[in-house]
Amino acid sequence: MNFNWLFKKKQNFPDFWNDYLHAFNSNIKKQEPITNTRFIAFDTETTGFNKKEDRILSIGAVAFVGKTIQVNNSLELYLEQDIFKPESVKIHGLMKTGSLEKVTELEAIKLFLAYIKNDVLIAHHANFDRNMMNEMLLRHGLGKLKNKFIDTGYLYKKSKHIIYQENLKPLSLDDLCKELNVPTVDRHTATGDALITALVFLKILGRLDKRKHLNWGYLLDK
Amino acid sequence: MKNSIAERVYDFLKNYPPFNILKHExxxxxxxxxxxxxxxxxxTLFKKGDAFNEHFYMVRNGAITSFHTNANNVQEIVNISDAGDIFGVRPLITKEKYKLTATANEESIVYAIPIDTFQLVTQNNASVYKFLITAFATNAYDPYTAEETGKIFVDYLPNTAQDMVYFQTANYTKNPITCEVNSTLKEAAIQMSTYKIGCIIVIDSNKNPLGIITNSDIKNKIATGKFPIxxxxxxxxxxxxxxxKKGLTVADGQLLMIKHNIGHLCITKDGTVNSKLVGVLTHHDVLASLGNNPAVILKEIKRAKRTRKLRETRLKANTLLKSYLEQNIPLSHIVKIISKINDAVTVSAIEIALKKMPTPPPVKFSWMAIGSQGRKEQLLFTDQDNAIVFQDVPEADYEATQAYFLELAKLVTKSLNKIGFEYCEADMMASNVEWCKSLTKWKAQFESWILNPDEKAILLASIFFDYTSVYGDKMLVDELSDTIYETLDKTSLFFKFLGRDALKNPPPLGFFKQFLVEENGDQKDLFNIKSRALMPLIDAARLLILSNHIKDINNTSERFEKLAEIEPNNKEMYESCSYAFKALSKFKTKQGLLHNNSGKIIELETLTKEEKLKLKRCFKPIHEIQETLKMRFDLKNFM
Structure with missing residues (x-):
């Protein structure tokens, strides 16, 4: 039998996307101990909050295994965009024409996918970053991100003592930093926020470990 | 490519040596x-005996303890590195195995600096190497110079400090204050008061010591009217x-004082009364050099102006605790001393924090210790549990007042954490907006727990009912107590709930007198001495003391002793409960010291048969007291 028709659509995808998908075929991820797993914390700076209209201006990501983050192995991308909203500049400080070295959206996608591979992604209010990324992938005729996601906001709430869970308001990244005593340098740059998110994640993991909750089921359950 | 993180690392490193002398590129x-x-x-970052890493380290946040483990497996702290300090530099100087172990003293972030890169760019920089070698030398532990470093790091070598210091030369006061033999007492007293000293030596014309006048001499002989002034x-x-003679050891000095029942020794040139006076050794000097004395530790805590100093001093208390346990000093005595020290640490931490606040407190307040510190049962470093009650203020000022105390509490809990008391996992701390409120709101809070008991209320009540005022206006706390007891009279349901809670963990013996161990997952085969043995006793004591309307006794063993006093027909049972509680606490503390943790989880495998028997003997009173609770609060049908 010929199953070619099944893969027909896929054959139109560029190589880098097929490579990215290919990495998910071997499903060994879940068996590995958490401490040996490569995690990627990432953050995006955008022109706004509308996933259709707004654009990603910058992507920052840090990778870590165990509790060590290597500075020279971080990702910091600035994107060329036609859409520009002056009102968002006061948050992220990225101007339309700056001295920063910029890449096209497609180039950024290639670099990002090659960096994250099939690892677990961590972001604060992850749904927003995921939607922005997926929307960008869609614009270039690609599929959605296949990676597992962990939202630090959600995870923190879950890690809190049961007596406070009911009246816990949604927490911003700044709130979490205050609660967990993470230094907030470089807030509102994509890479800075990615590093902060990574530290927040590690601190929450520490709390969970103490209570023996540190397992994949707990981390990835929604 | 731009790397913002590297830029931030740069921003931090550039402030501290040796990086502050490097070129920007x-x-x-x-x-x-x-x-x-x-x-x-x-x-642990690296252990003694580990092959050297490719990195050395700088603390970014928190603190790292470097310690040496001696032949008896006893840890001796060599140094504590804070933010901006480098450590683990041995591989930079000599490619040998680590001689120290580096462990996080608190939650920390460190930068690991790759040695090859560092050496490449600093190749010809003599001042960098000079700094590193000095840093290495001061932190290195070398057994041959232990005696020397013992003097330099007397604060940091708590385990052997006492033994070594004993045989060090006593540090006496040189150039003591003296008066001539023909002076009047008034003249001598004026001198003593000018120099703020407690004794003065009377000398003859050759400067040989003739006699000594102390405060108590003046009290006994002048103030009583025996002699005119x-x-x-x-x-x-x-x-x-x-x-x-000069050069006597601390131990010799102490012996001489004990032998003659005196507090002051005159040091003379040839050691006899017929030579020139050169100094005075006081009892206080001896204690100060031993360091391991509660009075000295308390004094140091009171004098501490920085959290770092408090941390050093509190570490000494752990050594003290260890030696007390070894010497089999009664636990009730140990508990009193350690809780005094813990309270003093808290008070100092609050005073330090108050100085950092822009304004003095707007109204009166009291800092309450709750949970184990409230019960004065905190021997090892455990979680901090605390709360603030402040004087009532007009509605309009409430938010601002609360904000002030929350800010204060943040500072205090942060420094307590730095000292070694971990943040409360359940966030029962004064820095939590729920546990920092006015007297009226606290009254309402307790009332709601008592009148509407549910599982959450009981869980909180079991911690908050053991409160004690550590700092500030005790009146506020007393007033709170009065209201609580008034409210307790209105209901019996609350006691039933407390009773049910106290019975939730039956004594840990199975049908065949086997230990009941934790059955679930990760804690399998471990025995949780806190939840299975200590908590039932603590809960029972609290319930009985509350139902008897007794205030101001928080300590569990003291509560049982009080109960024995007021219920003579149950005397034996209460006394055995008190005894069991002390024995179990001691057990937990010893385990904690052994494993450097809270000691609440015990691996049954590691216990000797004798220890197991001892433990088992403590369970009988737990069973008896639980039966009593069942009867007294009619809990049979309430379970």
């Missing part, structure tokens, strides 16, 4: 290659004085 090269490592409290010093002084 060189430091940027290093910054890019740094690894950022997150460490939880107790995480203008009398000659010779009428008042104690004579002859006990003398010794």
């Amino acid at each position: 060189d430091l940027m090269v290093i910054s890019k290659q740094v690894s950022i490592i997150y460490l939880e409290k107790g995480d 203008e009398t000659s010093v010779t009428n008042i002084m104690s004579s002859p004085v006990i003398t010794s």
Whole structure:
């Protein structure tokens, strides 16, 4: 039998996307101990909050295994965009024409996918970053991100003592930093926020470990 | 490509030696290659005997303890590195195995700096190497110079400090204050008061010591009217004085004082009364050099102006605790001393924090210790549990007042954490907006717990009902107590709930008198001495003392002793409960010291048969007291 028709659509995808998908075929991820797993914390700076209209201006990501983050192995991308909203500049400080070295959206996608591979992604209010990324992938005729996601906001709430869970308001990244005593340098740059998110994640993991909750089921359950 | 993280690493490193003397480009090269490592409290970065890493380290946040483990497996702290300090530099100087273990003293972030990159850019920089070698030398532990470093790091070597210090030369006061033999007592007293000293030596024309006048001499002989104030010093002084040569050891000095029952030794040139006076050794000098004395530790805590100093001092208390346990000093006595020390640490931490606040407190307040510190049962470093009650203020000022105390509490809990008391996992701390409120709101809070008991209320009540005022206005706390007892009279349901809670963990013996161990997952085969043995006793004591309307006794064993007093027909049972509680606490503390943790989880495998028997014997009173609770609060049908 010929199953070619099944893969027909896929054959139109560029190589880098097929490579990215290919990495998910071997499903060994879940068996590995958490401490040996490569995690990627990432953050995006955008022109706004509308996933259709707004654009990603910058992507920052840090990778870590165990509790060590290597500075020279971080990702910091600035994107060329036609859409520009002056009102968002006061948050992220990225101007339309700056001295920063910029890449096209497609180039950024290639670099990002090659960096994250099939690892677990961590972001604060992850749904927003995921939607922005997926929307960008869609614009270039690609599929959605296949990676597992962990939202630090959600995870923190879950890690809190049961007596406070009911009246816990949604927490911003700044709130979490205050609660967990993470230094907030470089807030509102994509890479800075990615590093902060990574530290927040590690601190929450520490709390969970103490209570023996540190397992994949707990981390990835929604 | 731009690397913002490397830039931030650069921004931090450039403030501290040796990086502050590097060129901008060189430091940027290093910054890019740094690894950022997150460490939880107790995480080990490298161990003694490990092959050297490719990195050395700088603390970014938190603090790292470097310690040496001696042949008896006893840890001796060599140094504590804070933010901006480098450590683990041995591989930079000599490619040998680590001689120290580096462990996070609190939650920390460290930068790991790759040695090859660092060496590449600093190759010809003599001042960098000079700094590193000095840093290495001061932190290195070398057994041959242990005695020397013992003097330098007497604060940091708590385990052997006592033994070593004993045989060190005593540090006496040189150039003591003296008066001539023909002076009047008034003149001598004026001198003593000018120099703020407690004793003065009377000398003859050759400067040989003739006698000594102390505060108590003046009290006993002048204030009582035995002698007039203008009398000659010779009428008042104690004579002859006990003398010794220069260079006597602390141990010798202490022995001489004990032998003659005195507090002061005169040091003379040849050691006899017929030579020139060169100094005075006081009992306080001896204690101060031993360091391991509660009075001295308390004094140091009171004098501490910084959290770092408090941390050092509190570490000494752990050594003290260890030696007390070894010497089999009664636990009730140990508990009293350690809780005094813990309270003093808290008070100092609050005073330090108050100084950092922009304004003094707007109204009166009291800092309450709750949970185990409230019960004065906190021996090892455990979680901090605390709360603030402040005076009522007009509605309009409430938010601002609460904000002030929350800010204060943040500072205090942060420094307590730095000292070694971990943040409460359940966030029962004064820095939590729920546990920092006005007297009226606290009254309402307790009322709601008592009148509407549910599982959550009981869980909280079991911690908050053991409150004690540590700092500030005790009246506020007393007023709170009064209201609580009034409210308790209105209901019996609350006691039933407390009773049910106290019975939730039956004594840990199975049908065949086997230990009941934790059955679930990770804690399998471990025995949780806190939840299975201590908590039932603590809960029972609290319930009984509350139902008897007794205030101001928080300590569990003292509560049982009080109960034995007021219910003579149950005396035996209460006394055995009190005894069991002390024995179990001691057990937990010893385990904690052994494993450097809270000691609440015990691996049954590691216990000897004798220890197991001892433990088992403590369970009988738990069973008896639980039966009593069942009867008294009619809990049979309430379970």
